[in-house]
Amino acid sequence: MTDRLDQLDYYTLLRVESNATADVIRDAFHVFALKFHPDRFSGAPEEKAQRAAQIFRRGAEGYRILLNPATRNKYDKGMREGRLRLTAEDERREELKKRSISGGVSVRSHKARPFVTKAQQAVKKGDLKGARLNLKLALMHEPGNALLEARLADVEKKLQKK
Amino acid sequence: MASPVLGIDLGTTNSVVCVAEGTNLRVLSDTEGHQLIPSVVSFHPAGDILVGRGARERRLLDAKNTVYSIKRLIGRPFKGPEVRRAQQRFPFELCEGPTQGVLVKARGETYTLPEISAFVLREVRRIAEEQIGAFCTQAVITVPANFNELQRSATKAAGRVAGLEVLRILNEPTAAALAYGYGKGSRERIAVFDLGGGTFDLTILELAGDVFEVLATAGDTFLGGDDIDVLVADKMSDAFLEHHRFDPRSDAQAYERLRAAAEWAKCQLSDEDEVQLRVEELAYGDGGVSLDLSFGFGRGALEELARPLIARAFDVCEDAMRVAGIRPTQLDNVVLVGGSTRIPMVRQMVAEYFGKEPLATIDPDLVVARGAALQAAALAPKSDASGPKRLGRVMLKKVPAKSLAKAKKRRAAVAEEIQAARPKQPAFQPARAQKPPPPPTWSDDRELPTRVAPSLADQEDDETLIGASVTVARPGLSPDPTSGPTAARGKGYDELVRESVLPPAPPPPKPAGGSTLGFGSRGLPVPDFEDVPNTKPVPHQPPRREPSKIVAAPIPVGAPARPSAPQAPPQPPSAPPQAPPGLPPVRPQRPAPSPPAQPARPPVAQTLAMPQVQPAQQAQMQAQQAQMQAQMQAQMQAPQAPPIQPVRPPLLLDVTPHTLGVETVAGYCEGVISRNAAIPVESTRIFSTGADNQETVAVVIYQGESRRLDENQPLGEIQLSGLRPAARGGVKIEVSFQMDANGTLGVRARDGETGQEQTVRINLVGGIDDDEIRRMQERQARMMDA
Numbered sequence: 001m002t003d004r005l006d007q008l009d010y011y012t013l014l015r016v017e018s019n020a021t022a023d024v025i026r027d028a029f030h031v032f033a034l035k036f037h038p039d040r041f042s043g044a045p046e047e048k049a050q051r052a053a054q055i056f057r058r059g060a061e062g063y064r065i066l067l068n069p070a071t072r073n074k075y076d077k078g079m080r081e082g083r084l085r086l087t088a089e090d091e092r093r094e095e096l097k098k099r100s101i102s103g104g105v106s107v108r109s110h111k112a113r114p115f116v117t118k119a120q121q122a123v124k125k126g127d128l129k130g131a132r133l134n135l136k137l138a139l140m141h142e143p144g145n146a147l148l149e150a151r152l153a154d155v156e157k158k159l160q161k162k
Numbered sequence: 163m164a165s166p167v168l169g170i171d172l173g174t175t176n177s178v179v180c181v182a183e184g185t186n187l188r189v190l191s192d193t194e195g196h197q198l199i200p201s202v203v204s205f206h207p208a209g210d211i212l213v214g215r216g217a218r219e220r221r222l223l224d225a226k227n228t229v230y231s232i233k234r235l236i237g238r239p240f241k242g243p244e245v246r247r248a249q250q251r252f253p254f255e256l257c258e259g260p261t262q263g264v265l266v267k268a269r270g271e272t273y274t275l276p277e278i279s280a281f282v283l284r285e286v287r288r289i290a291e292e293q294i295g296a297f298c299t300q301a302v303i304t305v306p307a308n309f310n311e312l313q314r315s316a317t318k319a320a321g322r323v324a325g326l327e328v329l330r331i332l333n334e335p336t337a338a339a340l341a342y343g344y345g346k347g348s349r350e351r352i353a354v355f356d357l358g359g360g361t362f363d364l365t366i367l368e369l370a371g372d373v374f375e376v377l378a379t380a381g382d383t384f385l386g387g388d389d390i391d392v393l394v395a396d397k398m399s400d401a402f403l404e405h406h407r408f409d410p411r412s413d414a415q416a417y418e419r420l421r422a423a424a425e426w427a428k429c430q431l432s433d434e435d436e437v438q439l440r441v442e443e444l445a446y447g448d449g450g451v452s453l454d455l456s457f458g459f460g461r462g463a464l465e466e467l468a469r470p471l472i473a474r475a476f477d478v479c480e481d482a483m484r485v486a487g488i489r490p491t492q493l494d495n496v497v498l499v500g501g502s503t504r505i506p507m508v509r510q511m512v513a514e515y516f517g518k519e520p521l522a523t524i525d526p527d528l529v530v531a532r533g534a535a536l537q538a539a540a541l542a543p544k545s546d547a548s549g550p551k552r553l554g555r556v557m558l559k560k561v562p563a564k565s566l567a568k569a570k571k572r573r574a575a576v577a578e579e580i581q582a583a584r585p586k587q588p589a590f591q592p593a594r595a596q597k598p599p600p601p602p603t604w605s606d607d608r609e610l611p612t613r614v615a616p617s618l619a620d621q622e623d624d625e626t627l628i629g630a631s632v633t634v635a636r637p638g639l640s641p642d643p644t645s646g647p648t649a650a651r652g653k654g655y656d657e658l659v660r661e662s663v664l665p666p667a668p669p670p671p672k673p674a675g676g677s678t679l680g681f682g683s684r685g686l687p688v689p690d691f692e693d694v695p696n697t698k699p700v701p702h703q704p705p706r707r708e709p710s711k712i713v714a715a716p717i718p719v720g721a722p723a724r725p726s727a728p729q730a731p732p733q734p735p736s737a738p739p740q741a742p743p744g745l746p747p748v749r750p751q752r753p754a755p756s757p758p759a760q761p762a763r764p765p766v767a768q769t770l771a772m773p774q775v776q777p778a779q780q781a782q783m784q785a786q787q788a789q790m791q792a793q794m795q796a797q798m799q800a801p802q803a804p805p806i807q808p809v810r811p812p813l814l815l816d817v818t819p820h821t822l823g824v825e826t827v828a829g830y831c832e833g834v835i836s837r838n839a840a841i842p843v844e845s846t847r848i849f850s851t852g853a854d855n856q857e858t859v860a861v862v863i864y865q866g867e868s869r870r871l872d873e874n875q876p877l878g879e880i881q882l883s884g885l886r887p888a889a890r891g892g893v894k895i896e897v898s899f900q901m902d903a904n905g906t907l908g909v910r911a912r913d914g915e916t917g918q919e920q921t922v923r924i925n926l927v928g929g930i931d932d933d934e935i936r937r938m939q940e941r942q943a944r945m946m947d948a
Contacts, residue, residue, distance in 0.1 A: 043543040
């Protein structure tokens with residue numbers, strides 16, 4: 001028993017060409033949402049509302065993946081091999097790659113962030129003193145960030161060992 | 163008439179309720195005309211439970227049993243930093259609940275935080291029902307965009323305990339955007355800067371005609387006006403300590419009075435450059451000498467104190483900008499929401515950061531409730547074709563007049579008590595405050611819903627006669643907007659429609675602004691007849707509006723659309739010396755309901771909601787006004803107009819504010835639903851068993867962006883049970899995590915091989931199950947009726 005929904009790829013579901021630009025995809029998603037968003041079904045029979053919600057969720061997934069160039073790329077490759085959905089793991093991996101610029105550290109202050117990035121790079125290169133300096137500067141802009149303090153402690157320990 | 167769905171802004175400091183009635187948005191007010199209802203609950207020694215202004219005043223007398231700012235704590239685990247901080251600051255007692263949540267202790271009883279909020283919601287609901295004249299059972303309740311799963315489900319629980327079916331938990335910035343953008347029909351990118359009593363949100367939206375899409379949202383749930391109050395109160399305490407060698411922070415009641423004074427001072431300094439206050443009998447010295455505090459405070463000093471706090475808000479803005487991938491200067495407009503945006507420094511900093519003047523054309527205290535009412539109208543279940551005629555009588559339950567009269571008497575008695583016990587110089591009440599006189603057109607009898615039944619009966623006769631629905635003039639009895647002309651009506655109806663569609667004229671001016679919003683190009687302005695209560699305190703206003711009272715202050719063309727004078731926040735927003743906010747621009751003269759094109763208006767940068775009236779046009783408008791009123795008059799006697807279909811509110815595409823993650827075997831947090839994903843959303847993960855013949859699997863869930871568990875907010879766990887017996891790792895369960903349009907979690911699980919659905923149970927931290935909710939609901943109903 002196959003679901004028709006599972007036989008559609010994202011482009012077909014959202015009614016866009018496979019070379020559509022981000023703006024086109026956005027507009028198409030708006031049209032799609034006006035049709036299938038649960039808000040449009042308040043007061044409708046439960047079954048209909050559920051089915052619409054399911055269709056909407058799939059479309060939202062497609063929208064998310066197609067708007068992000070990295071995931072779109074991956075999806076296009078997968079489509080050639082017959083996979084019509086991008087798995088959640090793949091999606092998450094691409095997202096983490098994007099975020100790894102700041103090393104996945106949740107830093108609030110925009111002033112502190114470049115120092116954290118520099119500290120990461122320094123650690124990778126093995127420049128512990130540079131890392132310590134940058135971490136200290138980052139902490140100046142964002143005092144009380146437990147993760148930064150932990151990282152600083154790590155670096156200090158490594159320096160002491162040497 | 164189906165009972166209307168309420169739009170409720172359940173705020174940290176104040177709550178506001180609004181309904182869409184036909185073509186108007188009406189912010190409802192209590193019997194004294196106040197639209198802001200303090201979110202304060204006070205437990206009187208005699209057993210009464212006060213909510214609202216009466217409760218707020220008891221803060222000065224009985225701080226231990228007066229609970230406020232509970233929104234800062236709802237949905238938080240007891241062991242967290244915010245609750246710890248609150249235990250130091252707040253005079254009322256907190257303790258841990260059975261599921262690691264928070265309980266409040268007052269007068270020997272314990273209450274969960276949703277219960278406290280439910281008291282506020284009940285009061286808000288009571289006020290709405292009195293004003294509308296029908297029972298209200300459904301609501302849309304707003305929450306900060308940054309609220310997590312626990313906070314949202316706790317708010318939903320609060321609604322249920324108050325006896326309301328919560329149709330949607332709506333994000334406050336999205337609601338505000340809806341109120342601003344509705345009916346404009348233009349395409350723009352806006353940021354909503356929402357700084358309230360306890361939380362800060364920044365949401366970036368794209369308004370595209372009939373779809374409003376959230377591009378990114380970020381926030382800080384530990385940042386609000388309350389924090390500024392505390393800074394000022396600390397300064398005052400230090401001054402007192404130095405002078406009298408007594409630290410008021412050591413006495414809960416004294417500190418409460420100081421905080422109230424600090425809040426007042428902060429609000430005053432939005433208008434004044436300097437404020438002098440005096441708190442008498444703050445403490446007693448040796449020999450019973452009363453120690454007073456005299457304190458002078460300048461705007462500069464306040465700004466110095468508050469600046470580092472407000473700077474944090476801009477870190478959040480950076481975050482949101484980054485996610486949306488745009489620069490602050492690329493936005494078309496910035497909208498201010500929340501009372502704390504009245505502080506001049508905040509406005510300056512916002513203008514600097516975004517490179518343009520922010521908009522506050524709709525009262526920042528009311529805008530969220532208005533948006534909620536719009537969404538409530540969009541989600542309201544459409545009544546069936548049998549029409550309101552039959553529903554009218556059935557909907558109203560006969561409330562025994564005796565119990566209502568008793569409740570009223572008791573309320574009056576308690577109010578008297580409070581009045582008598584009020585200290586001579588209440589710290590937070592500014593010297594020039596006057597209690598606004600009650601609107602003269604709202605007679606006492608109308609407080610009792612039972613008395614409205616007769617007028618509904620009249621309406622029924624009207625209906626059978628003319629086959630149309632409710633007259634526009636009756637208070638709040640507008641028909642369900644969507645049941646309009648499609649319902650079966652008497653013949654000649656089409657003629658009625660053709661006859662009575664008036665050329666849209668500019669809506670009648672309101673001397674007290676902000677309570678109505680005519681929308682759609684066929685928006686029929688509300689004619690103000692005797693029956694319609696003024697929603698603002700307007701002393702001795704003749705019920706029929708004078709045609710000469712058009713737009714109070716002609717807005718110079720090209721001026722930024724800012725209120726001409728900031729309003730005094732402790733009081734309800736009094737009649738502002740400006741054009742009524744929230745009115746759409748003058749509409750073109752055509753009946754088409756599609757989003758109207760911008761008519762010939764003076765070219766101003768700010769396009770929102772302010773009728774930019776040239777003095778020259780005023781005379782023309784006056785004539786139109788007079789003509790329209792005459793037509794209205796004729797209409798009252800003649801067959802009524804059919805309900806004008808409002809322009810449908812746009813679809814809101816919101817996002818989830820935090821990443822939802824699960825704990826992996828390796829001890830990391832792996833994201834399942836990413837932050838800022840469009841909701842409703844679904845994501846599937848496969849889990850497996852770790853032992854032979856394992857029957858249940860527990861998945862621990864978190865909300866947060868980090869890979870480290872200790873940096874994220876633990877939400878609880880999901881229990882999957884009824885697994886088929888198999889070797890370890892033999893069962894693969896597909897778990898589908900879903901976020902619905904409220905931003906709350908739903909989980910479904912099925913066996914990968916057999917396709918069998920598994921039993922799922924979500925245990926949230928501080929969670930309350932259905933039985934508990936029912937018990938609390940019953941207890942509350944008993945307490946409030948007693």
